[in-house]
Amino acid sequence: MPTSKTLFPFPIDGAFHPVFLGPVKAQWTSAAERKGFSLIGRAVDRLHVVLGCHTCGQPTLKRINVVRDHAPECPHCIAARRAEAARKMGARLIAPDPQGDRHYGVYEFACGHTGRRQHHRVERAAAGGHGLGCETCTEARHAAEAEARDWQLIGRARRRHPGYRRYAHTCGHRQDVAVANMRHGDVDCAGCGESWASKPSQIYLFDFTLPDLPVVKLGFSSNPSFRLRQVQRDPGQTQGKLLRAIPIESGHRAICIEKALHAHIRAHCPDLIVPPALFRGPIRTTSEIYHHHARSYIQALLEAVAAGWDPSASGSPDNAAA
Ligand SMILES: [Zn+2]
Ligand SMILES: [Zn+2]
Ligand SMILES: [Zn+2]
Incomplete structure (x- = not known):
């Protein structure tokens, strides 16, 4: 049976292919139907058929043995799925893999940089709501x-x-x-011995606007204004402000005081704690975030620390002042 000079009148996978003259076996048609395709005809040579995808309606060229014995896939559906996954993350699939691996492609990220990525990882990240890191x-x-x-x-x-x-x-x-x-900044230099633990630090209180929820964050850092910038994913939206910072003689001391303050608030006013699910997107932190109305209470605790109260020793700021 010869390959005809006649071409299929529509592009198949992006190219025009010749009709192959020969009978279509009923078992190929039924296999294709079972697997989500219509068998349109034979093409190119005795080994190939044209399938029409039941999902997207587009034609694709497949080997007969794949239709019969395997699970044929529609490349158009796959491409659409990948494009959608990329779009969800503000990215674009812009080219096939330069190294020729069909599992990889070149993506352009939201920032404008490009990178090689495994397609199924991109799809998994999109499904899990993760970003596509650049x-x-x-x-x-x-x-x-x-x-x-x-x-x-x-x-x-x-x-x-x-x-x-x-x-x-x-x-x-x-x-x-x-x-x-x-x-x-938790780093000690093995060369000159400068240590974060002995370096001066600060306990800070930040103020943020989450969508529909004003909050404050209590923490420690040797550089609160840097920490403030870095902790916000989109400062235009969260509009972080430094409310108060009190100097502490060392990083080690600051971490002890910060932990003790969180424990103190948890023990006395657990209602002030904001559930992490409400801030995890806009604010990069794992430590406690408190409701905005906790502001004056926490400020008072900080003033007590500034005045010499040690929250890591037992007792409330009032009786410790004695
Ligand atoms: Zn399809
Ligand atoms: Zn980038
Ligand atoms: Zn050094």
């Missing part, structure tokens, strides 16, 4: 976080751990540090 932006953020701590990001860590990078201190010493520790 390495370029992530590294730029890590570099800025390091600069705020007097360190410089120089590249990959010596140790094989995705959470670490290599940094240079202002003294010239280089070492691996966990990205999360650098972000919070």
Whole structure:
């Protein structure tokens, strides 16, 4: 049986293909129907048929043995699914993989940078409501976080751990540090001995506007104004303000006081705690966030700390003042 000179009058998978003259077996048609396709005809050579997808209506070329023995897939439906997953995350699938792996593609992210991604990971991230992280932006953020701590990001860590990078201190010493520790300034320089634990710190109170919910955040940092910028995903929306910061002689002392203050509030006024589900999107934090009406109460606790009250010792600020 010959391949005809006649072409199918519509593009199939983006190209015009010749009709193959020959009978269509009933079992191929029924196999195609069972698997979600109409069998339109034979094409190209004795091995191929044209299927019409029941979901999207588009034609696709398949080998007969795939139709008969396997689960044929519609490339148009797959492409639409991937495009939709990318769109959900503000990204676009812009090209096939330059390395030729059909499981990968080149995506353009919301920030305008591009990167190679595995399609099914993109779809999984979209289904799970996760973002599509951009390495370029992530590294730029890590570099800025390091600069705020007097360190410089120089590249990959010596140790094989995705959470670490290599940094240079202002003294010239280089070492691996966990990205999360650098972000919070929890880093000791093994070269000159400067330590976050002994470095002066501050206890702060921030004010944020979540959608329909004003809140405050109590925490510690050696650099509250940097922390304020960094903790907000979209500062235009959350409009964070620093309400109060009190100096503490060391990072170690600050972390003890902060923990004790949270415990004090939890023990005396648990109603002030905002459930994490309400702030997890707009504010990057794992520690407690409180309702806005807790503001004056927490301010009073901070004033007591500034006046010498030690919340990590037992007792309330009133009887501790004695
Ligand atoms: Zn389809
Ligand atoms: Zn980017
Ligand atoms: Zn150093």
